[in-house]
Amino acid sequence: MTQKTRAAEAFLSTFLAIAAGLVLSFAFLPFMGINPLSSFGLLFSSMFSDRYTIGTIFVKAAPLILTALSFAIAYRASLFNIGAQGQFYMGAICAVAVTLGLQNRIPAFLVIFLAGLAGSLGGGAVGALIGFLKAKYHANEFLVSMMSTYVIAELMDYLLRTFLREKAKDYLQTDSIDPSTWLPVIVGKTSVHLGVAFAVAAALLVWVLLFKTQVGFRIRAVGLNAEAARMCGIRPETQCILTLFISGFLAGFAGFIEVNGMQHMLITGLDADVGSYGIGIAILGSANPIGILFASVLFGALKTGGTTLGQVSNVPASIIDLMEGFVMIFVLISYFVRHKISLSRTKRLLGKAVKHG
């Protein structure tokens, strides 16, 4: 069994799982008296209808790449950071506050840089705090990160209602940030902004970090066997704080690119599902940064196509969640099936060897 056929099998089974998930979600449409086949066609044709829409796929994929990386890097260290949503909000709050405070006072590129730094560090600080509580007090990081999301969401609503509120005081949102502080569009006639390139670069960097540096080695070593790592002089406690800092940093950075690149303001409930989709995407990409890139584009495409579908036909936009949920579950099931198949194959080979030997 060569490496190549193994990879091909993995690809095929993931593909089948995705297809099964999509087909099953559309199989519910006849309940509403809608022809599933034509809607299915419409989903794809609306994804690629024009240059702008294709660009939107990547704009939607960018924050997902980052939150998926956020989950993946912690997962590699056997830590569950399911609070990327909160760290994302924290990043968005810091980025918008810095931008609104500094815009038109100092050069725009400096504002963007500082907003990015503030956003990432804001998210990173939340992550590091969770890591500290875990390392020092053995607090369950799964629970703490989950709960921190709700706390930060309330904090955001408070700030949006008071200090950061727009001048008109109509909605829970900030004023628009100055166009000079927007992340520039890098592909003409689309909305693809610099943040998309940053997100892709982040995926490549995380790959290098995880698999080609000492830091990454330590993270993975702790993830595989914390006690063995300790014997080798790696302190799992330090790694825990560092890993969750990086994890939060990535999610916070996503908050920054959404504020300065896409939304150009902070609104209540911004991208309210970016955290949970990040987890799904990380799983779809087997916690590998390169896999995450592809999985994010797929989800970005489903989001884009699904939204258009909701606008131009009677298909409810909630079909996106349906598709994504089914795809995730089928991919997880496909892992099991693949494992079973390879197990029975090994058994067969072993049986043969015993007979002939």
Added chain:
Amino acid sequence: MVKLLANALFMSTPLILGACGEVVAERTGMMVTAVEGIFLFGAWGGFVGAYLTKSLSVGFLAAIACGVLVALLYAVTTIHMQQNQVVMGTAVNILMTGICEFFYRVIFGTPLEPLTVKPLPVLSVPLLSGIPVLGTILFRQNLITYLTWVLVPAVLFLLYRTSLGLTLRSTGENPEAVDVAGISVSRVRLLAVLFAGILGGIAGAYYSIGDIGMYTTSIISGRGWIAFAICFLGNWNPLLALGAGVVFGTFDAIGVYVKSLGSGFFPSELFTALPYLLTILLTVVRRRFNAPAKLGTAYVKER
């Protein structure tokens, strides 16, 4: 004040229900991370059942069916297919958000006014409800709340005084031993998760048809996770979970009360965030844990 306390008990009921189910499941080694999805589908199923038949009991039965269905999906994939419990739970929760929204639309279309049912009535216990203060707090609740108070000691008895309870607890501590004794670990875990599904379904429906009498997509918003946290903070003991549930219910009630007062620069959001902050604080402060040894790990039978 009396009203607030009565309301606190009212709000704590679904949390205690959910936490009790979670305790039983986690004692067998299964973290039911799909609890949020179970609550949501329960709330949805309860409303649909009650609205279509105009009967609350049918609603609660439908909620139980929905809760069990989600629990079954979760159980099969995590127990029999040995997928990671946290990851699978997240996937199930996302799927349930989609299913509830999608099928609400399928069944009801887009109604102009929110659809409502008459929520669970208050059942005053004769005589006892006449006791000043205490009577109003304790004995003017609804049927589900009373049943929950009976359930907690029942689960406690089940876990510590019956052989079934011993089996349940051993499955979480030492599954090999249970296996050797000729009992199927998978089956014990499956049944425990389904039990959590039943209670979680009822708890979810409590929010829709027990409390406000309608269904919204944000009806649960993390309450399932709080039940999850209560199980953990209650040290996997139903009685302590009851206590923790009342504390959280109180904060929930205070949050609702403060929010109705209006705002200004006063951070009323702080009160909404209190249950979550409290969870973090207690997680940090608590030093001794009695977690089941095999919590969250799949059991692979040796062949």
